[in-house]
Amino acid sequence: MREAPIGVFDSGVGGLSVLAEIQRLLPNESLLYVADCGNVPYGEKTPEFIRQRCSVMARFFQQQGAKALVLACNTATVAGVADLRRDYPEWPIVGMEPAVKPAAAATRSGVVGVLATTGTLQSAKFAALLDRFATDVRVITQPCPGLVELIENGDLHSPALRQLLARYVEPLLGAGCDTIILGCTHYPFLKPLLRQMIPDDISLIDTGAAVARQLQRLLAERELLAVEPARDARFWTSADPVHFKDVLPVLWNSPGIVQSFDM
Ligand code: DGL
Secondary structure (H helix, E strand, C coil): CCCEEEEECCCCCCHHEEEEEEHHHHHCCEEEEEEHHHHCCHHHHHHHHHHHHHHHHHHHHHCCCCCCCEEHHHHHHHHHHHHHHHCCCCEEEEEECCCCHHHHHHCCCCEEEEEEEEEHHHCCCHHHHHHHCCCCCCEEEEECHHHHHHHHHCCCCCHHHHHHHHHHHHHHHCCCCCEEEEECHHHHHHHHHHHHCCCCCEEEECCHHHHHHHHHHHHHHCCCCCCCCCEEEEEEECCCCHHHHHHHHHHCCCCEEEEEEEE
16 A cells, blocks of 8 residues: 555646655655646636536546545635545545745735635635634735636746736735735746746745645555655646647656546
């Protein structure tokens, strides 16, 4: 069981930012990744639809013998993680949500910005996060429709992307944010571009590394950390595998096998 793989999924390529953190921290782990590109963006879908997709992913990774499941997607987590934990109480399941707690602790201006999907920002889980951790700070939320679709095409720099991103970031800067939460796993890929657009003293916070540490804790508790070298990562996409193969090298720098996902 120690050498069993870890299942990771997202609506598309965004979760590769989390997969990279997992690989960095846990290099012996064999990784399986499903990009539900046929249904991207989750951010504009209903919570019911996303819950259904989460349960499809869980069934698939159970069939693959995964020893743990990672929802490398904030939007899927707010919609679906509670149901998955109820349905698979014995399975280590790691979800993720925008880093409101660390951002509230880090801000000096008292104003925190959140870039995330519409689905995440509208969720009850996000409202509860704000109630719990952000009572002493001002939080400016900014949904970012359109960004995910560009990143799905491997676009991290185009003028169109830069223009859209500037439109989303300007209100946060205008409000005096000194800390910006990247509350969608696609957005860490935009860090180099963002750094060119915002002053140096503004912090960007995302949760990929924290997810990897949480996974490590859960596996260690159960004595499930792999000891043998990892096998090559395996990828599935619910859209065109040829397109995925083209984009993969932009976002992932290790070998991997790409297959079609039709569940
Ligand atoms: N990468 C996802 C997230 O963390 C979802 C993006 C989307 O499909 O809208 O929220």
